[in-house]
Amino acid sequence: MVEDQIIGAVTGQDSEFQTVSEIIGSSESLQLAFAVLIIGIIGIILVYRGFSKWVKSQKFNYTRPHLSRFVRVSVLPFFAIILITSMNVYIQSFDVFDEVKETISNTAIMNSKNNGIIETVEVKLTPAGTFSKILNTINILVIGYTIANLIPIILTKRQKTSLEKEDYEMWKEMRGFADDDDLFHKLFKWVPPQNTPEDISNEEFQNNLKTEEGRHLLEEFRTTKGLPIGSYEQLVKEPFEKWKKSEKQKYLNYFKKCISGNNQSGKKLRIGQELEEIYPIDTWREEKRLSSFDPIIPGAKPPGYAARKRKNLPKSFSQILPLGIFGAVIIGVVSWWGIDLIVLATATGGLAIGIGLALQETMQNYFAYILIRKDKIFAEGERVKLESGYNGYVHKITPRVTYIRDALNESVAVIPTRQLVSAQIINFSKEIKMVPAIVEVGVSYLNDPKQVSAILVKIGKRAMKEVMDDKGRHLVVQLKCPYLEKNKPSCGCDKDIHVEINQPVVRFNQFNDSALDFSFWLFVKDYGAQFKTKTDMRMIMYEEFKKYDIRIPWPIRTVYQGDEKREKEEIDKLNKQRNEVIKKYGIGDIGHGSGESE
Secondary structure, three states, X not given: OOOOOEOOOOOOOOOOOOOHHHHHHOOHHHHHHHXXXXXXXXXXXXXXXXXXXXXXXXXXXXXXXXXXXXXXXXXXXXXXXXXXXXXXXXXXXXXXXXXXXXXXXOOOOEEOOOOOOEEOOOEEOOHHHHHHHHHHHHHHHHHHHHHHHHHHXXXXXXXXXXXXXXXXXXXXXXXXXXXXXXXXXXHEEEEOOOOOOOOOOHHHHHHHHOOHHHHHHHHOOXXXXXXXXXXXXXXXXOHXXXXXXXXXXXXHHHHHHHHHOOOOOOOOOOOOOOOOOOOOHHHHHHHHHHOOOOOOOOOOOXXXXXXXXOOOOOOOHHHHHHHHHXXXXXXXXXXXXXOOHHHHHHHHHHHHHHHHHHOXXXXXXXXXXXXXXXXXXXXXXXXXXXXXXXXXXXXXXXXXXXXXXXXXXXXXXXXXXXXXXXXXXXXXXXXXXXXXXXXXXXXXXXXOHHHHHHHHHHHHHXXXXXXXXXXXXXXXXXXXXXXXXXXXXXXXXXXOOOOOOOOOEEEEEEEOOOOEEEEEEEEXXXXXXXXXXXXXXXXXXXXXXXXXXXXXXXXXXXXXXXXXXXXXXXHHOOHHHHHHHHHHHEEEEOOOOOOOOO
16 A cells, blocks of 8 residues: 655745845846835825715715725725735736746655655745735735724624614603604504503593593503503504604704704804714714713714713724734734744743733723723712712723712822722612602600601602702602603603602601601602702701791700790691691601611
8 A cells, every 4th residue: 555645845935035125126127016016005095095084074974974984994905905916916917027936946746656755845936926925915914904894893883773773662661752743652652551550540540531631641640660551552664764764864953053053052063073073973872872862952062072971981892803803814924924823922922921910900900990891880970989988979980090079079089990899889870879868857845746747748749849950850759750740741750760669758766855856858869969859858848847837946955934835825826737737748657667677
């Protein structure tokens, strides 16, 4: 039996010419080809820069940003590949250089008829052949670069499409956005429930069904568990497409106001600027998402606002992917040129270990930064309390340090990001955001505790409806927004309630030296809302206490000399009115055993 043996190897990478300068200097034709290549690449880069600037100044760069980016990424490699491929084909096809053909130093592959031995011998490339291989290498790198940058564009577009569908679902849940012109009811029709829902009498339910205003009131109705009633019937074939078209038109109106000068800044905003003055449509959607889908006011933010806001966000997978793809292409090219990858890996591995040891703390901060972002431990704008007791808002998170701003802007805590991963942090803005706004008060022993409790409940009920922010939204969390009682859309104070609440809560705390101590509280939507709420609660309390003659004793000991009877008579004059408050508002859950632990 004849055995084939390989006793040689083709090592086509070996060449008599070890440097680029030696290769180019070996032939005038090569020098001319190299000059054409350099001039062509410079020309392509100059043309590309002008083309890219032109694309950025066009309207479709804002209305279709993914297509714009795809075009800009594709043009440069496209012309580069055409140039390099043309030169290579010309060299290979027309034998521009006499030295293009490969030469064999000894004997070509020989086949021994006697013993069946196949012997391969060393193959050497001429300068022209090496130059041709360099051109192929550039082509491979350009193609790899193009693919590495086009794939993230496709992935980003897919992600934005998914977010758009999530926005549509939120639009359905909210029954339309504020700037919709009632689009929701043009696409969907509310269908009342077959049976009378809880928390409403059958008579009231049937009467409301007879009028358009009543049906709208029922549509906005929430049960005590915060659930809507009824269902919706689809009126058009593809409501999602109609909604998309409406959102696109909103953006076009926004864009038109920006460039026309009919905006808050009062000037015509320019497109194609390094510091963006106009949001592209994807940024416009994201800003709406972050502002609970409130309308975006044209020209309301300074140039570059969106870019600065996202400056320190971590790189997403689609942003890191090009580096991985292009790195793999480079490794493949290095292997093709015959460089020992094991030696290369050993050298770079040792260097990486050295750099890693030198930058150990920096890398810890960076990975801690990624974990904080990925796990959403906290984010900019959230209220947190650190182990040291420092309490404030997360101002900025970077891969090195995190800034915590004091609520009164009196100081900023700068903390290495790695320390926040293992530290115990109280986040007042995470998941369940409800925070109690507690007000304590002491009243005279001459006042009836039940009457005081009822008046405190009344104060709480007033505060639930009357305490608002500067946009007219209620600060107190409640099961049913008071606006619904006026047949208006909810301001959102009845959304995202994950626990059972029953408020206001009134507590008779203790018999103090000179007063009966009470406390009552309401749950507000976030940590900062408690301060304005408590102020307004005290203002309402002052009004109601004065109205019903609920007395707050002076912080001193009072010695009565026969005047207690007269004072009691004065207080009893308004007993009837105070008892009416008890009948109307009750006394909270005092005396009914809430099961609450002290």
